[in-house]
Amino acid sequence: MTGLRELQRQRLHEAISAAAIALFLERGFDEVPVTEVCAAAGVSKPTLFKYFPTKEDLVLHRIADHQGEAARVVRGRAPGRSPVDALRRHFLDGLARHDPVTGLNDRPEVVAYHRLVFSTPSLVARLFHHMAEDERELAAALAETLDGLTAGLLAGQVLAAQRVLARRTWQLLADGAPLREVEPEAVRAAEHAFALLAAQLDVPPPAP
Secondary structure: OOOHHHHHHHHHHHHHHHHHHHHHHHHOHHHOOHHHHHHHHOOOHHHHHHHOOOOOHHHHHHHHOOOOHHHHHHHOOOOOOOHHHHHHHHHHHHHHOOOHHHOOOOOHHHHHHHHHHHOOHHHHHHHHHHHHHHHHHHHHHHOOOOOHHHHHHHHHHHHHHHHHHHHHHHHHHHOOOOHHHHHHHHHHHHHHHHHHHHHHHOOOOOOO
């Protein structure tokens, strides 16, 4: 059960981020100084950086909340289910519930959020930092049943595939395609991507 202090911490964390994102969406990430975010959120600069190590984390914590998710999916998969199939099922479930992290969400604020992330170089760079952490965790989970090299290669390919799928789906929505048309295409693309990943595991390595 979440204690009162932890609940207050979570609320302040979300309030600071919400104030920051509202300013960034209005004027641009690079145009809003941290001091202005502090004033809008009613916190000091040391308090802000206690909750968010970098300015970029004010935006990306919503994505970073999924940190380690792929590794947890692999470790928690049902007996007999392959890691790739478990990750495939998890991604398809995310599409079905229109999880913003899959790109398949047409709420204006979500589309605008993704546009902010993808159009800001420092946010893209920080996003890749989070992905590198996620890749290491996924590789470690996969290495429990695969050799280390295969686990590392597969981890990188899975996360790259999910990133490409999410950005592709978001771009279709951002370009004005209706959700009802984008959703089946997003599912088809995901099935295709994970089929390619699964097929690679069945290909023997080249002779030395």
